[in-house]
Amino acid sequence: MSHDSNRPLVDTVNRTNLLSLAEDITQKTKDITEYLQANGYPQPTLPADYVGYPETVEYIGLYGKLKSSLDDLLYLVQGPKRHLWDLCYQVYESAAIQVALEFNFFEIVPLESQISIEALAEQAGVDIDRTRRIVRLLVTKFIFQEPTPGYIEHNASSYLLHVDGEIRSTLQYTMDEMFKAASATADSVKASPLKYDSALTPFSTRHGIPIFKFYEQDAQRSIRFAKAIAGWSKLSLNLNSLKESFPWSEIKGTVVDVGGGSGKVSITLAQSFPDLKFIVQDSGDMHMAGQSLLTDETRDRVSFMQHNFFDAQPVGDAAAFILLPGLERSEPTTPLLINDLILPPQGTLTRNWNRGFCQADLLLLVICGGKLRTQSEFAALLKEADERYEIRNSYPEEFMGLLEVYLRR
Numbered sequence: 001m002s003h004d005s006n007r008p009l010v011d012t013v014n015r016t017n018l019l020s021l022a023e024d025i026t027q028k029t030k031d032i033t034e035y036l037q038a039n040g041y042p043q044p045t046l047p048a049d050y051v052g053y054p055e056t057v058e059y060i061g062l063y064g065k066l067k068s069s070l071d072d073l074l075y076l077v078q079g080p081k082r083h084l085w086d087l088c089y090q091v092y093e094s095a096a097i098q099v100a101l102e103f104n105f106f107e108i109v110p111l112e113s114q115i116s117i118e119a120l121a122e123q124a125g126v127d128i129d130r131t132r133r134i135v136r137l138l139v140t141k142f143i144f145q146e147p148t149p150g151y152i153e154h155n156a157s158s159y160l161l162h163v164d165g166e167i168r169s170t171l172q173y174t175m176d177e178m179f180k181a182a183s184a185t186a187d188s189v190k191a192s193p194l195k196y197d198s199a200l201t202p203f204s205t206r207h208g209i210p211i212f213k214f215y216e217q218d219a220q221r222s223i224r225f226a227k228a229i230a231g232w233s234k235l236s237l238n239l240n241s242l243k244e245s246f247p248w249s250e251i252k253g254t255v256v257d258v259g260g261g262s263g264k265v266s267i268t269l270a271q272s273f274p275d276l277k278f279i280v281q282d283s284g285d286m287h288m289a290g291q292s293l294l295t296d297e298t299r300d301r302v303s304f305m306q307h308n309f310f311d312a313q314p315v316g317d318a319a320a321f322i323l324l325p326g327l328e329r330s331e332p333t334t335p336l337l338i339n340d341l342i343l344p345p346q347g348t349l350t351r352n353w354n355r356g357f358c359q360a361d362l363l364l365l366v367i368c369g370g371k372l373r374t375q376s377e378f379a380a381l382l383k384e385a386d387e388r389y390e391i392r393n394s395y396p397e398e399f400m401g402l403l404e405v406y407l408r409r
């Protein structure tokens with residue numbers, strides 16, 4: 001989605017009037033209903049296995065506008081005390097999801113039928129009392145349902161966590177190592193209130209070592225992290241926009257995907273551009289998760305290489321580098337493609353979109369002392385590394401931005 005479509009439109013709604021907001025919500029709901037009808041989508045009724053939501057730019061835009069008004073109405077109707085009350089309880093809701101994930105509740109509850117809470121507890125190896133209390137809180141948050149007292153079945157969200165191991169990994173690593181790291185954020189700021197870097201992060205405050213050292217030492221969590229990154233792209237990122245934002249069919253040869261994780265991006269590109277080969281470089285054990293993502297049409301063209309991107313780049317003569325370069329030894333036309341979020345200028349986004357960017361920005365702070373950057377901040381950072389870097393194109397597509405950078409020769 002281009003940011004233009006997210007910019008606040010001239011807004012005639014009185015956002016501090018309940019009925020004015022409610023009428024706006026009715027109108028925006030009608031817009032969605034009409035969009036679904038006109039484009040042949042069913043109206044959502046949410047059976048557990050329902051996955052029919054359009055993943056189109058138009059639908060995401062319509063949904064975002066409705067959500068903004070729903071948020072405004074809720075805040076107006078509940079007021080600050082209830083709002084702060086809810087914020088406090090978010091911690092305990094996360095605690096419940098943490099236990100459900102750790103003890104495999106999502107896989108234990110069968111796909112098509114109910115299970116008694118007793119049987120769930122027994123298979124999970126947790127006492128009935130705590131199992132019951134945890135699932136009952138989750139049911140109120142649209143995770144599982146309890147159609148008959150004492151019996152649990154999937155709703156659409158828990159169903160997705162049952163069937164999709166990558167999305168499940170995204171929730172698991174978030175509620176495990178990342179949630180623990182996030183809870184050490186104030187401690188980390190206290191330890192160094194006026195400056196931060198990639199060594200002093202909430203993650204290292206909580207776990208004792210920086211994030212990628214942590215994964216180097218823990219093969220199981222490293223594989224889960226690779227799957228989790230692939231899961232993120234299913235939940236929020238639109239890989240299609242990456243396919244469209246650069247003329248991949250015009251380059252020939254090998255693309256080096258630096259810090260490419262499990263290779264999800266390369267494999268997706270390889271499926272659409274059969275003339276390109278990819279080398280996925282990563283310092284961790286990510287390739288183990290990547291092997292299982294390969295398909296027959298991509299197996300010969302996507303390879304994995306363990307490589308620390310702080311060491312000299314072993315591949316020269318590449319067609320393109322995603323993220324970090326070995327540009328000196330490649331043609332001057334070889335682009336460095338930085339695939340990252342590009343922060344739009346402040347004040348140009350709706351609150352929903354702004355929240356999404358701010359959340360990702362804090363995630364980077366917590367895990368590696370990183371941050372989101374605007375295009376001009378990227379330009380300044382690149383110049384710090386080498387004066388000759390030039391950004392020639394940018395595609396600030398929602399959460400799949402791309403900067404096309406060249407080394408001037």
Ligand SMILES: C[S@@+](CC[C@H](N)C(=O)[O-])C[C@H]1O[C@@H](n2cnc3c(N)ncnc32)[C@H](O)[C@@H]1O
Pocket residue numbers: 212229230258259260261262264265281282283284286307308309310
């Ligand atoms: C957020 S993930 C991105 C994965 C992939 N590019 C994607 O978009 O799906 C960052 C990746 O960088 C890798 N990484 C971190 N430090 C590295 C280093 N020093 N050398 C190589 N890879 C590194 C991590 O192992 C991880 O897979």
